[in-house]
Amino acid sequence: MNAVGPRRQSAGRLHRTSLRKTGLDYAVTWSVIGLFLIFALIALHLASFILIPLTLAVVTGLILGLAADKLGTLGMPPMLNALLLTSAFAVIALMVGSAVMEPVQNLLGDAPDMIDGALDYIMPRVEHVSWLHRPLQALIHGPISSETMLENTGTIISTLATGVTPALLQILIFLGSLVLFLANRLAIRRALIIGFQDRERRLIAIRAYNAVERALGFYFATALVLYAAFGTVAAIIAMLGGLGSPVLWGLSAFLLSFIPFLGIALVTLAMSISGLLVHDGVLLGLLPAAAFFLVNGIFENLVLPAVMGRRLQMNAFMLFVAIVFWTWLWGGVGAMLAVPLSLIVVTLASELLPKGKAKPSLPQ
Template sequence: MPERALFKAKKKAQIENPPLSEATALVDPKTGLDLVVAWSIVGTFVILMSGVIYALESILMPVTLAIVVGMVLGVAADRLSRFGLPPVLGGLVFGVIFVVLVFFLVNALIEPVSMLTAKAPALIEDSIQRFLPFFERFEWVRRAINGADEKAVSDMVMANAGAMLGIVATGLTPAFVQTLIFLAALGLFLLGRTHLRKTIILAFATHERRLTAIRVMNATENAVGFYFSTASLIYISLGTVTAVIAFAGGLSGAILWGLFAFVSSFIPYLGVTAMTIALTCAGLMTHDSMIMAVLPAICFFLLHLVMENLVTPAILGHRLEINPFLIFIAIIFWTWMWGAVGAMLAMPLALIGLTIFNEVRTRPPERQLPG
């Protein structure tokens, strides 16, 4: 009897005073105010980080570009390791090849860009003379033109052309410094890539988290490498066909048009828009016939439409499928942050973020069929 009474007393005490874990489980997880505070902290952190990223553009932009390019070259170096070449040496070889190709590309663009800069005032005046008859068909444009002196407008544009070129020249010095930062960061990243991976993996204490880190890094490098290698082949074909279109359409510098088409294709939406407008303007300045003037731009737009909606999805499949709205938001954000380079980095950065999210999120257990 005493033992039974003691058992009842212990049971009653456990019910009235549950253990800490059980008591914690009975408490409401979060109130509405707690959730508001938590999300406010997250929002404040995002705003502060955006300010830091914007303020440190001159440093973070070339370093980020070097990391993305280094990831792609690192994946290619790992493929060469199957033939006995060390990954570090292979990465340096690909890095040197990449820098040499960029050097030759810039060297090929210096002469035509210099000629375009020298002829900019004359081209602007000629463009005004060519476009005014077309815009005068609209009543509101004709009224605006009648209220202004056409000669004064042309003189004002030509007078400000030198100032605009001066602004461009002023930005060359920071661009040169950022290029040096990019080259240094790329070389050091390729040299210490393997050691950096080991350091990140060993920074986690548990075996499970280390495996997660390995899986995330491998998935990220494979996704970025697969995207750039496949997209480069597709866009090289696009640039080649664009050069043929420009040559057949009577536009000067057909090879340059192909290069511009290749580079601009890495900027979703904005690249094809800029190329279409540029081809239209070049056609209007070259041909008197409106049909011949817009024909190269129409052919390029249709070609890009087929490549992006049929060829690219057929090759990439659903492996790298990202919501177009998210891509558009990423382009707007990174263009506002880092300009044209940010627009080029928007797609790979969005791809990296999506890959990390897919790898670290908790997956529900697979359902087993009965029987």
């Protein structure tokens, strides 16, 4: 009997020793996680043709979820509800596209003259910089000159036509996915909730799903109104600054405002270049871009936080990283999806993570 106790203690120590992980075990674990993430990124990139319209349809369906609920309370069948919302979304997109098309066509028609004017403006100012002579000469006589653009118009059009067919397929996938998601969103929601076994987890899932729909719907409904007002201000700045095509500037500012940081930077840069080409003086040329940047700073730092509130505020650095990541992975559509995907992650984290306050360990 006395020998049994030591043997049990020895066996317990051996069991604990066998369960103790070494540095090599941790290295293997993190290596497996790293390989999984790498293969996941590869899969997301390779399947981007399908995943981009599907993800965009799901996000759009979640944004339109509140509107679908409102129409559902009126007794409208789910499929008719989905067709109505999808048709309204497509009509609005076509209206925006048609509004942009005419100024873009005018801009493309004036592109050779604009390039020549830009080169005439730049060349006298950089003649003293010796290392810029060769790149600028290549730009003038190379493939981006106005004469070469006119000569290669057929090649450019054929290249654009080659990309039209995949884009049309993706649009059809998006519209079909959006209709089916809106028509079956309640069934999808029910299946996700039933997937959890106990009642407490089902309640958490219900709260999280509803919170995501509310956050997306409120954010984009509010942003739609605010960014429309901001686009109107940008159009007025472009008109007063003599940049031309105020409708194009306003729509560009409105659409690109949904891509924080990068979108506004592109509009500001474009206004700077256009102002320098239109006006002779540097200060006068940069004045429209400076006014636009100032209005954007007031809008982003005062108006938007006051309307949105702290509940929907996201970390600026993490949002910038998300925009860069999704732009690198999925291009322009990924940049547009970065904000809603980040908002979904933030909302789920606020709903699922423990609410208890952390108690810091203060030094004695």
